[in-house]
Amino acid sequence: MAPVKITPKRESLLANIRVQRFTSGKDRSPYFDNFKLEVETGMTVLAALRKIKDEQDGSLTFRAFCRSAICGSCTVRVNGRSVLACSTQLLPILKDFRKGSVTIAPMANLPVLRDLVVDIDPVIDKLAKMHPYLIESPERVPEALERESLMSRDELNAFDYMTDCILCGSCYSACSSVAADPSYAGPLTIAKAYRFSIDVRDSFRGIRDQAAIDQGLWSCVQCRKCIKVCPKDTRPADTIRRTRKLTIDDGIRDTPGSRRAKAYVADIKRFGQVNKPMLPVVVFGTKGWEAIEVAEAALTKQGLEPTRRVCKLPGQEGVEGIFGRVRAIEDEEEQGR
């Protein structure tokens, strides 16, 4: 076959790169700078930032290290979405929006130190409280180094996907629950705890269960934004669900979150809907009664008649069918992992 000359397909586009700027201790609030840049085929968001820093403004500040999506340093928000700057091609984004413009901002849910650099320590501190390390089970891990600690492929596969996590914080930046409650541990820390808790070589699971609960295991609202943004596809929200089940299986059944979850399931089985009027009592016990009384007083004041009853919706057979389907999916998932 005769050789054919290669002509690479490359294009470029003059773009407007809008970058959020801020220096703690100097600026009162963040502002935006616009940089004009010729964006070429192959240019990542990081390469664009780098070019601006090298050629236009040396004070533009961002983190970056490996450039190959394994170190997790360069998380930023591009048009609102948390991404790794190093593995995000810029040209398709510019062309998609047909505006020739893109906005780059720091991660959300964390204090900004400067420009695109946030203080990541809150995440690391929360992670450290989860005991994110293997504490060897003497039954599985030999004392001496002459022998390996055996583990089957299935045992490894139960958590292997979670060891892909690079602690980039994309999920933390996108998390609805952290936004609502900054004390919540965030997706990656719980997922990391789970990785060790179901490692058969570990012996610290109960304490890690409790640490997860104390740091808001049940605060996750399962909005699944973390799943959408994770650059390593570790699906943290799914792991959070598994962690919840794990803590219940381990006997920590009585937490506000688990009570709510159990009430949801039981109510739907029984009534076809959630018994909302009584939910505060189920979740918060005696304190729930006070909440109900306050709510009832408010309704009465409006001239409405409060009720503590819930009616049973018709079509209960259909609901049974849904429960059967859920069980089937759960079984499949168990087998699949």
Next chain:
Amino acid sequence: MTSPSFAGDQDKVGEPQFDQKHNDITNVSSVGGRGEPDRGEEPRSLSHAMLTYDILIVGSGGAGLYAALESRLEEDLHVAVLTKVYPTRSHTGAAQGGVNAALGNRDPTDTWEQHWFDTIKGSDYLADQDAAELMCREAPEVVRELEHWGAPFYRTEDGRIAQRPFGGASKPRACYAADKVGHIMLHTLYEQGLRHGVDYFNEWVTLNLIHDGQRCMGVTAYSIRTGRLHTIQAKAVILATGGHGRIYWRRTSNAYGNTGDGSAIAYRAGLPLKDMEFVQFHPTGLRRSGILVTEGARGEGGHLLNVLGERFMARYAPDKMELGPRDLVARAIETEVREGHGGPDDELFLDLTHLGKDQIIERLPQIRQLCINFEGVDPVEEPIPIKPTVHYSMGGVHTDINGCTPIEGVYAAGETACVSVHGANRLGGNSLLDILVFGRRAGRHAVGYARRIKLGPMPQGAYDEAERCLEELMEGDGKETVAGIRSDLGQIMATKAGIYRHAAGLEEALGDLEHLKDRYRRMTIKDRSPVFNTEMLAALELRNMLTLAEVLTLGALARTESRGAHFREDFPQRDDEGWLKHTVARLGSDGRPALSFTPVAVSRFAPEARTY
């Protein structure tokens, strides 16, 4: 105007002065201070208040974290890691393939002796055979220790650590976990460090060693976050900052921060560097970023093409074609470019399109994704543009098998160090092993040393000198920028001290480097903020790179033979008579590197031709 200090200008070994004031402060604050000092706005003079540790590790890759963990296992010593990133972001995490250990899990006939021979042959006989022997003997133990700490290696059918074949290895002995071996190792070491109470100083840059010529006393370091300078007192300092591939700036697979800080710090302190001329190139890095496209793509039948569309390897290795050894393929690519057969950006092409969409998606999904994400090219549709890329630094701080250097209490380990176990060319899967074995050994030796000795008084002047260095970078109105000098440095090294080298080019490079140093002295940091001043960080890194580039180039000029990764066009043969020896460079009294040579330790294997 004043000039920022270069290697040789200041910080010479000897004549320590002692300062009573510092001693007093030391006594009050020597509590093994945990964590960063308060970040309040205090007067500068008080920031002299010193942090004190038994063992201080500079760098948080595999070698540094293993050393830290080893030092802290009995939880009696105060141990801290200083890192300019966060530990899990270190470049160890980017290592994909595997870590060699003759466990015999896949082939029970494998032995550490065969691993030893493969290492020596791969090194083109420049590795010290006693050091390589020790590394290969200890390999199974360190890998198992890591596994006991929870590292999730992939498993065999019967639940043992899985192993795969690797280039240059006679048996399948690379222990692996998908393509994330370095990543899982790094995370495991970090996790266990958290458990055992290692202190981490994240985003701190180490400037200089403090010592009196005989003994280690600590370091000066700078917090990127606050912009404040500190002296940290320590009985032992272990340098583990990784390699210096960034000297070639754009032409490397290395992280932005692989700027050889530890080696440059050691060199400025008067310590010897060894075999710096040896730099490994990988033939197929992506055009724009230098990120590796692994051998797998060629293994699956990928063709290397020049811009004319010719499978040019037929001219260089007609039998093996694309699957020839790395150095040979890299040289072939370089030759094609020189002859004008490169693309618009001097790139060549790795073509997979003939394999068809289905096979690419089925057999090479990760490589395809890599090309789409990092180069914006889908290999299903068009050839991947590639360039040879600097991958690994064989040279580094001259150490013995315990990481010791001529200054008591100063250690080096990992890619920063040169024991030497890699010689002229590193065997795949041995870099992750090197950091485990020698990280641990350095930690272990430092523990013995730190338990034995007491903290001494601190010499005056170290803080002031480092402060002056930082201030000078801020002064003046120079037109020169970090980015400009850095980019020129990369260009000079890639063209004149790269894959092909010859005397005239190397001499020219030395002249160019002098010129760059002049420009560096005229450079000014435009960014005035103390908070997260990345321009300052880049300037400090550039100083280190300029220092090492000179040593590297001088070594390459001196070595009038071709061996392993070092290829001299004017001396294309290996010369065992003249050059079976290590190049050792020290900072001379004139501020230039002074070269000397030490013999290679040959115990078992007599040098033979390196053919595969």
